[in-house]
Amino acid sequence: MSATRQEPDTQPKSLFEKVWDAHSVRTLENGQTQLFIGTHLIHEVTSPQAFGMLRDLNLRVRHPERTFATVDHIVPTDTRIEPFADPLADGMIRELRKNCGEFGVTMFDTGSGKQGIVHMVGPEQGITQPGMTVACGDSHTSTHGAFGAIAFGIGTSQVRDVLATQTIAMSKPKVRRINVHGKLGPGVYAKDVVLHLIRVLGVKGGIGYAYEYGGSVFDAMSMEERMTVCNMSIEGGARCGYVNPDQATVAYIKGRPYAPRASEWAEAEARWLALASDEGCRYDDVVNIRAEDIAPTVTWGINPGQAIFIGETVPTVEGAPEDEKANIAEALEHMKLTPGAAIAGTKIDVAFFGSCTNGRMSDFIEAAKYLRGHRVAANVKAIAVPGSQIVKYQCEELGIDQVFRDAGFEWRDAGCSMCLAMNPDKLVGDQLCASSSNRNFKGRQGSVTGRTVLMSPVMVMAAAVTGEVSDAREVFKTEPNTVSA
Amino acid sequence: MALEKITTVTGRGVYVPGDDIDTDRIIPARFMKCVTFDGLGQYMFHDVRFTEDGDEKTHPLNDPRFEGASILLSGENFGCGSSREHAPQAMYRFGIRAVVAESFAEIFFGNSTTLGMPCVEATAEQIVRMAEIIRADPSAQITVDVGSSTVTCGGEVFNVTVRESAREALLGGRWDPIAELLEADDAIRETASRLPYL
Ligand code: SF4
Numbered sequence: 001m002s003a004t005r006q007e008p009d010t011q012p013k014s015l016f017e018k019v020w021d022a023h024s025v026r027t028l029e030n031g032q033t034q035l036f037i038g039t040h041l042i043h044e045v046t047s048p049q050a051f052g053m054l055r056d057l058n059l060r061v062r063h064p065e066r067t068f069a070t071v072d073h074i075v076p077t078d079t080r081i082e083p084f085a086d087p088l089a090d091g092m093i094r095e096l097r098k099n100c101g102e103f104g105v106t107m108f109d110t111g112s113g114k115q116g117i118v119h120m121v122g123p124e125q126g127i128t129q130p131g132m133t134v135a136c137g138d139s140h141t142s143t144h145g146a147f148g149a150i151a152f153g154i155g156t157s158q159v160r161d162v163l164a165t166q167t168i169a170m171s172k173p174k175v176r177r178i179n180v181h182g183k184l185g186p187g188v189y190a191k192d193v194v195l196h197l198i199r200v201l202g203v204k205g206g207i208g209y210a211y212e213y214g215g216s217v218f219d220a221m222s223m224e225e226r227m228t229v230c231n232m233s234i235e236g237g238a239r240c241g242y243v244n245p246d247q248a249t250v251a252y253i254k255g256r257p258y259a260p261r262a263s264e265w266a267e268a269e270a271r272w273l274a275l276a277s278d279e280g281c282r283y284d285d286v287v288n289i290r291a292e293d294i295a296p297t298v299t300w301g302i303n304p305g306q307a308i309f310i311g312e313t314v315p316t317v318e319g320a321p322e323d324e325k326a327n328i329a330e331a332l333e334h335m336k337l338t339p340g341a342a343i344a345g346t347k348i349d350v351a352f353f354g355s356c357t358n359g360r361m362s363d364f365i366e367a368a369k370y371l372r373g374h375r376v377a378a379n380v381k382a383i384a385v386p387g388s389q390i391v392k393y394q395c396e397e398l399g400i401d402q403v404f405r406d407a408g409f410e411w412r413d414a415g416c417s418m419c420l421a422m423n424p425d426k427l428v429g430d431q432l433c434a435s436s437s438n439r440n441f442k443g444r445q446g447s448v449t450g451r452t453v454l455m456s457p458v459m460v461m462a463a464a465v466t467g468e469v470s471d472a473r474e475v476f477k478t479e480p481n482t483v484s485a
Numbered sequence: 486m487a488l489e490k491i492t493t494v495t496g497r498g499v500y501v502p503g504d505d506i507d508t509d510r511i512i513p514a515r516f517m518k519c520v521t522f523d524g525l526g527q528y529m530f531h532d533v534r535f536t537e538d539g540d541e542k543t544h545p546l547n548d549p550r551f552e553g554a555s556i557l558l559s560g561e562n563f564g565c566g567s568s569r570e571h572a573p574q575a576m577y578r579f580g581i582r583a584v585v586a587e588s589f590a591e592i593f594f595g596n597s598t599t600l601g602m603p604c605v606e607a608t609a610e611q612i613v614r615m616a617e618i619i620r621a622d623p624s625a626q627i628t629v630d631v632g633s634s635t636v637t638c639g640g641e642v643f644n645v646t647v648r649e650s651a652r653e654a655l656l657g658g659r660w661d662p663i664a665e666l667l668e669a670d671d672a673i674r675e676t677a678s679r680l681p682y683l
Binding site: 022023024025026028029030031032034036038045046048049052057059062063066074086088089091092095129131132137138139141153154155156157158160161164165166167168169170171203204207208234235237239260267268271303323326327330420421422439441442443444446448 | 502503504505507509510513514515517518519520521522532537561562565566567568569570571573574588590591592595596599600609648649650651652653654657659661662663665666667669672673675676677679680681682683
């Protein structure tokens, strides 16, 4: 292969190519690459069958020291008293503990103070670092790309493959560079950026691609904001998404438990920064978006690409292109929205704040800033679920939990909760939920007829206090507390 | 661990129309509280097939004419969303052996190939035509031919797309890559030794 490539060492390369090449073990018979996985994250739902397969094949975990586990998907968030009320959930958590014990895998369990959604735990612990390959049996593994890691969601058989060989078979995706230039307006967040990108590029627009995000908007983003965007790469169909490492990346990792030791720090920092895509490297596609064109965005339909700005109206079937008509009709029927009507003003029943998209410290600080002094509207059930125990304890230290409690939110323990409703937190009937999570699929939040409207955390706050989908910029703009940090 | 070489899949078809059919729809999350995949088949497409009281809804998968169908036809971006292998596992255990759709989400595609369940891509027009054929005659045989990239439906032949890596894996009996991955013991060690962070 390298014989046909000209001057292989001087060709400018994207971060993706550098990381892919460094982790390529060999080419398989079918042309796929056997790719080394540097960090393997596991959780209770997609790993038990993989451990079962491992036992059937009489294999061991090849790199237990590169495998990390936590519980998130089914863990209750209202109580941590065991056994859990749901015997199936209880059994799955026990199974993970047993598997980790037997195979020597580190587990951030409920009693560790470090448990949380798997995509929060990796960064919090400093496990996720630039230039790594990361895999996890969960599609939102793309989150870790915020650090300049190449991070793939995988199926359970591949979890087995990683456990047994620390490798997976993969086809190399193309790379699309997505630039967002300019400056986001007030009240426009990372969540709005990614919902807008998916709306523009489509839920299948990313098939076959890794997304590289860049431009002045990403340069200015915090690591947590970058995680929000990378998290939803998969909703746009991309295999992974990443941001090139810079000083913000380095600063975030410094001092975390799994960060390189002081003696190795300078070398690691230099190596990470050098991983960024080279000037003039080739991309398979480039997309440019203007930050000024992005407004607070909410979904109206049943996939994350069915999104509109808060000031827009719900689409009509008649106004849609021919090949979209059936999908739009199906979405409108499920959502019970009036075609052509404003999305603002849609009554909500539930407000859910949490998930691996928007359950981080900066989300809680920003949301609390606006929620302070407000009350959740009558008839709205509102729950706030920190994405990790670390976020929960930090909020409690800062009194942020009290802001939520005073407003009428339920304050919960860490987990996925109503993002996928595998634990007791579920919508009932056709309740409509204003949600800071990432999927609005039919039935996603635990009721077949339940309805989800995705939005940023601050927009969830606005919906919670008004009882309807609202423009947070209008709801909160005259409040004195909007200026205090 | 030689696997069966999958060259063709033959059976009757069922058409589940729609684009962006996500894995939450194929297997709702609440059925994933399990430590094995056994028994998932009965829950495939559960919430589109049954009411909350457990009564059957009108759906192609409940239509007795399509009972026993093993080839599923659908639209664009089939299997999007969650990476859950529970989705193709449920389909396989239900009796599905191949999927013909306009396009597939990537994780679903990989998970299905690893189960030896070919996913082949046809155009919207082709799928509409195949659906017409099986609607007119639910007993019509469909053959998905991985080697020649064709689908034969009720005697009509359609040229479809089979991704190269999947074709190689299916025809070569290497659709579950574990044996091949395990072979590379030395190469894996060599790659690991080059990684600065290990
Ligand atoms: S918070 Fe939601 S999207 Fe994230 S890992 Fe949990 S279930 Fe998946």
